[in-house]
Amino acid sequence: MDINKMKIAGDYDVSDWMNLKAKIIADEKNIDLWQKAFEFFYIRVHTRYLNPIKKILDMNLKNGEGFSAVSLHCALIEFLAAFHDGAIYKHDNPDTSKCEYCRSKDLFITFLKSVEPFKSTFTGKENDFYTNVRCGLLHEAAVKGNWKIKASHPNKVIETNSDETILFRNQLHKIICEYIENDYRNMLLKDNKIQKAFIRKMDSLCNP
Numbered sequence: 001m002d003i004n005k006m007k008i009a010g011d012y013d014v015s016d017w018m019n020l021k022a023k024i025i026a027d028e029k030n031i032d033l034w035q036k037a038f039e040f041f042y043i044r045v046h047t048r049y050l051n052p053i054k055k056i057l058d059m060n061l062k063n064g065e066g067f068s069a070v071s072l073h074c075a076l077i078e079f080l081a082a083f084h085d086g087a088i089y090k091h092d093n094p095d096t097s098k099c100e101y102c103r104s105k106d107l108f109i110t111f112l113k114s115v116e117p118f119k120s121t122f123t124g125k126e127n128d129f130y131t132n133v134r135c136g137l138l139h140e141a142a143v144k145g146n147w148k149i150k151a152s153h154p155n156k157v158i159e160t161n162s163d164e165t166i167l168f169r170n171q172l173h174k175i176i177c178e179y180i181e182n183d184y185r186n187m188l189l190k191d192n193k194i195q196k197a198f199i200r201k202m203d204s205l206c207n208p
Contacts, residue, residue, distance in 0.1 A: 073176060115183075
């Protein structure tokens with residue numbers, strides 16, 4: 001297979017990214033080029049994550065499908081964290097000088113603690129969410145501790161009661177979409193550090 005023809009975002013392939021990257025390097029302050037770069041990211045997360053999650057949520061059977069949706073949300077959060085930092089997953093002997101990592105915990109939790117709207121949402125619950133929701137779902141297909149997943153709340157993502165912590169799956173989906181479409185997009189168009197991280201991460205996806 002010609003690696004340049006590998007699809008990385010909808011119909012966009014590796015060669016499309018390499019051509020765009022060359023233009024960005026030649027004119028790195030061009031907002032239109034960064035808007036085009038965001039389109040690659042936007043299409044990738046929608047086709048591979050958000051659209052399938054929305055299909056699950058729209059079933060609205062309230063018969064356990066939220067476990068699948070939140071499992072995908074957790075995988076997506078790590079993906080978003082990796083793009084924010086330009087972090088590259090390497091299973092064996094990661095080289096931190098090249099922004100490689102092999103354990104997701106620090107990346108995942110730091111992202112929730114430091115980046116809005118997650119910072120305001122998970123206040124004091126980041127470690128607990130990682131352990132009992134993310135790890136519980138991905139390793140055992142079950143939330144652990146005193147966590148519960150419910151469908152919806154008018155304005156809360158997380159609600160803590162005396163004997164349980166409730167995660168509202170629809171509101172989690174909403175703030176993830178808000179981050180992608182507003183917060184991250186704005187950072188990518190303006191923040192040179194985020195832009196360099198984006199290029200590093202995109203290049204790694206083009207060389208699996």
